[in-house]
Amino acid sequence: MSKGITPWEFELEQVDYVRIVEEFGLQPMTSELLKRMKNKHRLFERKVIFAHRDFGLILDAQDKGQEFVVLTGMMPSGKFHFGHKLIAELMAWYQEQGIMLYIPISDIEADVIRGIDADSCREIVVNEYILNYLALGVDLVSKDKCCLYSQWRNDLVRNLSFKAASKVTFSQMHAVYGFSNSDNMGKIFFPLIDAADILHPQLPERGGVKPVLVPVGIDQDPHLRVSRDIAPRLGMIKPSSIYTKMMSSLQGRGTKMSSSKPETAIFLTDTIEVVKQKLKDAFTGGRETIQEQKRLGGQPEKCVIYEFLLFHFEDELLESTYEKCTSGALLCGECKAVVSKRIVKFLEEIQRKREEAKSLLPKIYENQLI
């Protein structure tokens, strides 16, 4: 296990993606692979998706018109921020292209590892995840487009987790997760539930063996590694994965946004006043003085505000900001005001869509998915 990165903690002071690719044994997202894509989400174009495992299998399936599915989990541990938005948008994008989605709600993990009780878990799932996924365009209601489920309620997944357990040894799990002697057995067994989530779209009850694509942050890679080890032992195809870069904390590049630390992130449920204040306080790549900024230009590669544009907003604004920033024509205060306006516009729209989406909740309850 790479120091400082597990599904439960991520403490790198400086994120070095080249090193991560090497250390984790990932494959970089090359321009050859990107060329094979008929249409690309901006996260591919802008290299926010920086690495993969066997993404070629997904492109092969697409080329041959064969079925594949996309899966990502909802971890109800806190507030939904702009980092979560990236994955939700990718899910919506694949779904628009007719790809079936699988979305497990990690309520076993929330309970067993994070100690979140059932009522709090349900409240977070609905208010932070389901409503935001719906507002971002993911159809969670149509059963032929999306399988949203609770881990606690999914017998297929729980049964598969025991089969998966029989295919892996404790020492293999220890090598991946680095358990300590004080870890309870729930924490030690839980990764097999996660592996079962990833593998279960290949069960006969789900239509049989097929490629599965899992878009994730790098901190979730251990689950992929275990699932990929187990898959062939169950007669399944190794799942593929793509990795998005971590969004930085508002306090500076190299530290991660956290759903439990309001000062680090903008939440999609924040009020507009709070968002404006958070952006005012955000770290930039500005110089020490106005004179220096005008003479040397700003440093977008160090700037959290610029990262928001890079990860989330349209080409035109991204390009003009880069040009004006690096040429010294733009000062950070002015830039923050423009970006703040753009983020507020987006959030007002999302918050309106969240309200509209509440009418879909009874249908989701009726499906007994949550």
Ligand code: SF4
């Ligand atoms: S001008 Fe904008 S992009 Fe450039 S460093 Fe300042 S806030 Fe960042």
